[in-house]
Amino acid sequence: MSPTAHRVVILVYDGVTLLDVAGPAEVFAEANRFGADYEIVLVSPSGADVASSIGVRLAVSAAASEPAPDTFLVAGSDLYPSNAVPRDLFEAARTTAAKADRVASICTGAFILGAAGLLDGKRATTHWKVTHELAARCRTSRVEPDAIYVRDGTTYTSAGVTAGIDLALALVEEDHGPDLTRDVARSLVVYLQRSGGQSQFSAPLQGPPPRSPAIRRITDLVTADPAGNHSVGELAKHLNLSPRHLSRLFRDELSTTPARYVETIRFDMAKALLDQGHTATQVASLAGFPSYESMRRVFARRMSISPAAYRRRFRTAHRADTE
Numbered sequence: 001m002s003p004t005a006h007r008v009v010i011l012v013y014d015g016v017t018l019l020d021v022a023g024p025a026e027v028f029a030e031a032n033r034f035g036a037d038y039e040i041v042l043v044s045p046s047g048a049d050v051a052s053s054i055g056v057r058l059a060v061s062a063a064a065s066e067p068a069p070d071t072f073l074v075a076g077s078d079l080y081p082s083n084a085v086p087r088d089l090f091e092a093a094r095t096t097a098a099k100a101d102r103v104a105s106i107c108t109g110a111f112i113l114g115a116a117g118l119l120d121g122k123r124a125t126t127h128w129k130v131t132h133e134l135a136a137r138c139r140t141s142r143v144e145p146d147a148i149y150v151r152d153g154t155t156y157t158s159a160g161v162t163a164g165i166d167l168a169l170a171l172v173e174e175d176h177g178p179d180l181t182r183d184v185a186r187s188l189v190v191y192l193q194r195s196g197g198q199s200q201f202s203a204p205l206q207g208p209p210p211r212s213p214a215i216r217r218i219t220d221l222v223t224a225d226p227a228g229n230h231s232v233g234e235l236a237k238h239l240n241l242s243p244r245h246l247s248r249l250f251r252d253e254l255s256t257t258p259a260r261y262v263e264t265i266r267f268d269m270a271k272a273l274l275d276q277g278h279t280a281t282q283v284a285s286l287a288g289f290p291s292y293e294s295m296r297r298v299f300a301r302r303m304s305i306s307p308a309a310y311r312r313r314f315r316t317a318h319r320a321d322t323e
Contacts, residue, residue: 009069027168064092072100076107104156106164127160227288
């Protein structure tokens with residue numbers, strides 16, 4: 001590498017998710033093939049080699065305190081959404097970040113940035129499954145659960161694992177412009193810019209059931225028959241409640257409205273039916289939307305793509321081969 005190489009320092013540690021390291025590193029390495037000049041350096045808190053989440057050992061070049069990075073990346077791990085970040089790890093992140101021009105986390109690496117105080121007062125994201133936990137730990141941060149990646153000044157955070165590739169491409173584009181970055185994306189066979197947010201990959205209704213038996217009865221009813229008549233008035237009749245009372249229960253229990261809950265159930269069913277190969281017009285009827293146009297508006301609002309575009313992008317490779 002030349003003396004003017006852009007140094008990308010990646011912080012790793014025992015239990016680090018291997019793809020969080022390899023994905024972004026491959027983007028920067030591929031960019032070098034097209035004229036960029038990145039030096040990729042792996043560091044750990046102590047400088048010792050580490051074992052990744054799948055047992056593959058990673059050779060580390062230095063302790064985190066040694067190299068001065070231009071770009072500093074913190075890879076994620078399944079460990080820290082459910083455990084406290086060790087002091088040596090978040091101190092290593094804080095020390096190294098102070099020397100970097102820009103700082104970024106991959107997936108749950110955001111928890112390490114958060115523990116180091118590097119997300120205070122900033123917008124951020126992480127894997128959709130644990131955005132609520134990040135928000136609970138980083139109370140002054142504004143966590144954006146549907147973002148693929150978020151930039152706040154010189155601090156960047158990204159969503160689950162492969163979103164690190166999206167973020168790395170964005171960083172390469174900042175450095176070298178869209179033409180070189182497009183070549184990198186084509187070479188790696190990935191999207192230059194992914195449409196939509198994390199919701200297209202998530203399962204938003206996974207989680208604890210409602211505590212209230214009354215609300216659980218209504219949610220079970222809607223889930224069992226998404227295409228049924230689920231106006232607020234009809235749902236309230238099942239519990240002998242007023243629509244206003246039912247709406248208040250939904251707000252208190254689920255932080256949503258009955259109408260929005262029904263829409264979410266229908267949206268999830270529509271995605272599942274599209275995955276199975278049904279046409280968009282068939283899905284609109286089967287999932288209970290009043291029309292294809294109403295379903296299209298929901299997809300546009302929630303995912304920034306049409307139902308037809310979703311079907312083309314996310315149906316299985318087997319169906320793609322046989323259709």
